[in-house]
Amino acid sequence: MSKTKMTAWVVFAFVIIAFAVSVALKGALVTVGAFLTLFIFSFLYKDNPYYKFAEHLFVGVSAAYWMCMGFWGTMVPNLFGKLYPPMVGGVLPALKDNPAEPFMIIPLILGILLLMRLAPNAGWISRWALAFIVGTTAGLNLVRYLRSDFIQQINNTTFSLYISSAAGFDFGQTMSNIVIFIGVLCGLIYFFFSKEHKGAFGAGARVGIIVLMVTFGASFGYTVMARISLLVGRMQFLFGDWLGMIK
Amino acid sequence: MKRTVPLAITFIVGTVLVLADFIPHKPFGNLGDDFSLYFDIIAVFAFLLGGGNLIRVHLTKINRKRPDWQFSIVTLVGFVVMLAAGIFKISNPEGIQGDVAAIGSLFNDLYMYIFTPLQASMFALLAFFVGSASYRAFRAKNIEATILLIAAFIILLGRTPFGLWLTEGLTGDLAFLQIPNLANWVMDVPNLAGQRAIMIGIALGVISMSLRVILGVERTYLGQDSD
Amino acid sequence: MANNEVQNQSLIEKLQLIDRRIIFVFIACAVVIPLLVGATMEEETTPIVQAFFDYVENLPEDSRVLLSFDYGPTTAPEIQPMADAIVRHCAERKCKLYMMAVWATGHNLTGETIVNVLNPEFPDYKYGEEYVNLGYKAGNQGLIRLLLVDFKRMYSTDAAGTAIDSIPMMENINNLKNFDLIVSFGGGFPGIKEWVLYAGDPGNVPVGGGCTAVSAPLLYPYYPNQLIGLLGGAKGAAEYENALITAYPQYENKRMAGMSLMVSQTVSHMVIIFFIIFGNVLYFLHRSKQKANGIEGGQS
């Protein structure tokens, strides 16, 4: 047996023993959670069989989780329950007496069309369902974005550049408003595709890039905190709930 | 036929939904919500495709003894156990009529003690990666990178008592230069301007993309007439 | 990279290519050591938090406080300390606590506060008389709007399924206007903003909130007209805890989650700042050395 293989077996034996001891001392539930946490964290060192185990388990469990949620949360109440309520009477008695909604046949047909791609020669028909989905998205988004992100943003950015308060001219606020106004304009210039970034236009685009860089740096720095608290939460679980070293 | 019908469906559905947005009257007013509900249902049918594909991928891996095939067994076992627990509502305190994720059911236990710790741990990896990414990327290599670095640095410093301590001497008219104040200003002013410019660009992109899809100019998602 | 190349590298070059695992170790230590040592950081209470504290402090005995747990496990480390501190404070003031959630994930977290804070620290608090857990209801802002009109239509039972009319403390609750204070924990959607817009403003009920540091800036504009106060992130929680300790010295030796989270966050920020400075110093040393050697523009 090679040396690396030996080490691997020693580590494996150690993990098994530690797991058994932990189950005996702390109970199975918290132990499972703690070991899975450690397995995931071990990825930071390098890829290893323990991470592989956690990863593969996670993939399997999560895929089934969403299938079940989709089945009981959407398929049963919203499709069967609306199409033919008596059918779900056994599992959702509350819906039994609702009137049927015949229009729900549309998603049923589209869903079946989608599954047709499993059939060898009728795969193309699944595109009808897809066309429906994409058409819906396009139609909804077209108006929604125009409304809330385009027109509403004009409204939000239309403010006075000259601010005076009770104490007189407010230099700080005026500067801030000017920076926002110019920042938005130059940021937009950067996004022009069909005009070369040259001359005055190019200068505007340069300012635009600078504004974007400030945005990216600031957003990044700002998020660090939230990410750290996630880790604190995990560490509290490991050292507090599991090892009992906190408090 | 294979290509025209889908394009026609997209065109009709898209146009009707655009118009429906301006008509509150029945049945148009609810059309957007109705179609979104249809989409949710179709998505559940797609879960069957996904689950089937998952099983196929991992069975192939096991069959052909590809590298790490043993772990595919873990995936399949996890999948099947969770699926059975959920679909048959195993050990659900209220039986088959209970909520699928009712407390005390096997499904909820698997969720609470396997799914949740795994998810939280993956999420927590981010704390480490923000560290390594900022070490590598925040270098004053050129003007853009320097600005990125300065903005991030001000915000980070503004979050620690260090920031205040360094600049406590600046009072009166210069108080706005105190790092915590500066950090707030960077967040509220240039950051806002940049975000807004990006948002407007995205809005225009979405609008244009949606029009292209409705008009049938953008059609890669439908594939070619290959089969 | 071939081996001999590595050997030819100067110390500066080697340091510049520092293994990221070293950074990982530093960050892990920055988080874990303060937790284990039990270090806490006192935060001077700012007006926006003090206003919240004072409001609760001045509530008469038996005031009715509605606490809505509108967050999930991922933001719990930041928000749970606030919920704990405010529940403690309300219990000290002998308020009646009505707990609910407009987030499905909030239900389990309500349980955590009850089990970890309320039951052990206030054993006299009786379920159904001094506190009740109403659980989660779907409907987002629509739910809030309905509660403003008719509370019991949506909550016909509590979380455990007990009929609402058999719970003594629910007797005089007809709608949200019967509460003396509404507190929402969580800055997502639906959250504090929806409570202000759909309950606080139309019903004229005071609303206070606690949210993650990331969402706090979006909510500051509501203070002081529409929000009596706001706790933002670990800092907000630590400030509230500080105010609590000042007013109730018996908590002086109690471990306060917000104050210790604050230490972990601050130390981690310091570590990241240190590495950014370190990286840049190395980068400039490297560049000036390259310039001296006549190599221009080399970047590793």
Next chain:
Amino acid sequence: MKYILPGFLVALLLLMALSVTAIAQEQDETVGEDVDTLMQPIEQEPPPKPVITAGEDRPNDNGHKLTIYWDYPQEATGKIDYFEVYRAESPDGEFKLRGTSPSNYFEYFDIGDSDENAEDYLENDKDLYYKVVAVVEDGPSSESDVAGPYHAVGQWFHTGKVPVMIAVIIFAMFTIYFIQSARKGKDLFVRPLAGIEAVDEAIGRATEMGKPILYVLGIGTAADIATIASFTILGRVAKKVAEYQTDLIVPCYDAIVMSVAQDVVKSAYLEAGRPDQYSDDQVFFVTNAQFAYVAGVNGIMVRDLPATNFYLGYFAAESLILAETGNSIGAIQIAGTDQVTQIPFFVVACDYTLIGEELYAASAYLGRDPLLLGSLKAEDWGKAIFMVLLAFGVLAVAFGWEGFREIVRVNL
């Protein structure tokens, strides 16, 4: 001609409504008198009566909703606890409690259900009568006269959305115009985008190194515009990959996205003349849980060691986990997303990032399809219009014309 019958019906309805109202008021008056004479002397003075002033249909909706307004003496608001609002289908019918309103709030928004079968259904165009009670919890309350009939009506056009309507028309016209002129062969300039230019180089590098290419479509569904944009880019990338005979791995988060991606890649291989090289194993489903998906993709990265990673589509918090893992294996990374919060992480950790709108533009760039390029021109015009409106708006505000902001407001 065709208006005669409906006109007649409306007139008839109006007549009926008027007569019913008249009768109702008469009855009400008599009832009121009865009550007055029967009223016994009481210890506590009842508060003043509210007076219902109007019951209006809420504009711009599908009906089923009404707002009731009433007057109440300001000085008396302190004496009462709250108002209760009742509704009936006829003046002397059964009045049902609809809800309450705070004592200082003189209107009530009656929201009925639009579903015919719901308990709370409020029928459109039906006569409805209201009364408002000023409630004193421990004393006598006083009740307003019955008012009505009021109607809830569904509208055929949302007047608050006029600016949106105009904008939709303008954009559609621009897009169609520029697509048409592109079709006629007019040459359109587009400035270079670094992220796009790098695509060829990145694929070439993977080929040289004999390593695969990883294409991540993000965690969006097929209904996200970012995902649709990513499909088009995937098509171009897959075609190049097929020409270079490199391996392509596309792990998917959503099953519909997977099936579309399979079609797209298959078509691209066919177009490149190598249909035999395609296999469904290249484009596969991982799982549709955010972090489980990341765990899986991370695993693929560290085991298959791709030389080039594409992250194009919708991304959330997982963006940095992917980008940092990709960086640790030394891959060239090209990213793009329309999620504003995630762009900074990609900018920091990837070699090239398509920022927001650039992701959508990328499909046009890669294909050099004149029709798609034409629509980019229309986008630029949209930006120009935005900038002009913004400048105009700031000037308008500076000269004290607040009306401009009202024009660009969407009333929902």
